[in-house]
Amino acid sequence: ETGVTQSPTHLIKTRGQQVTLRCSSQSGHNTVSWYQQALGQGPQFIFQYYREEENGRGNFPPRFSGLQFPNYSSELNVNALELDDSALYLCASSLDPRGIQETQYFGPGTRLLVL
Amino acid sequence: KNEVEQSPQNLTAQEGEFITINCSYSVGISALHWLQQHPGGGIVSLFMLSSGKKKHGRLIATINIQEKHSSLHITASHPRDSAVYICAVRGITSGTYKYIFGTGTRLKVLA
DSSP, X not given: OOOOEEEOSEEEEOTTOOEEEEEEOOTTOOEEEEEEEOTTSOOEEEEEEETTXXXXXXXXXXXXXXXXXXXXOEEEEEOSOOGGGOEEXXXXXXXXXXXXXXXXXXXXXXXXXXX | OOSEEEEXXXXXXXXXXXXEEEEEXXXXXXXXXXXXXXXXXXXXXXXXXXXXXXXXXXXXXXXXXXXXXXXXXXXXXXXXXXXEEEEEEEEEETTXXXXXXXXXXXXXEEO
């Protein structure tokens, strides 16, 4: 089975621009969660998608949006980038968000730098 | 105050030492995860707990639901264990699941 992959690995943008980050879930997983990890901090939950629908959201503004496709791959879109958006963005896939025994499998992350 | 607190924040140990990392949380949860993050960002899920104790190799994780506390133990530590260890809880708010992470414990094991 394939693991979780993310692209690109690194990205540099300027303030005000828009960015799209991509995630391919582990084979057979229908749930994807996105996290933002600032330097020296723990990951912060952005949102989760289950079967192409948003299934939960953290404290992030609407300029953070997402999509999940029928093949369960996913995108994170961030509009009007701000300097504080510079972080490592992680996605994690899992089989069923309702399951007590849910385990998440993390991708390697995309490191975004906003100048 | 963070909803998930870890201690210590930084830990340096000599090879072979027994290590304990603690996690306390203040919210209702359905599960608790222990994660390992190496330099460069990749995260590996070590354990998912909802009760009791789990063991995998030299790693042991315990959780006390009543006390809202979990510990991760590493026996016979090795330099390759050097990483950031993160505790994350899965809680339910307004009918949807939310994941809350601790800030991590940075472990360095010296040879």
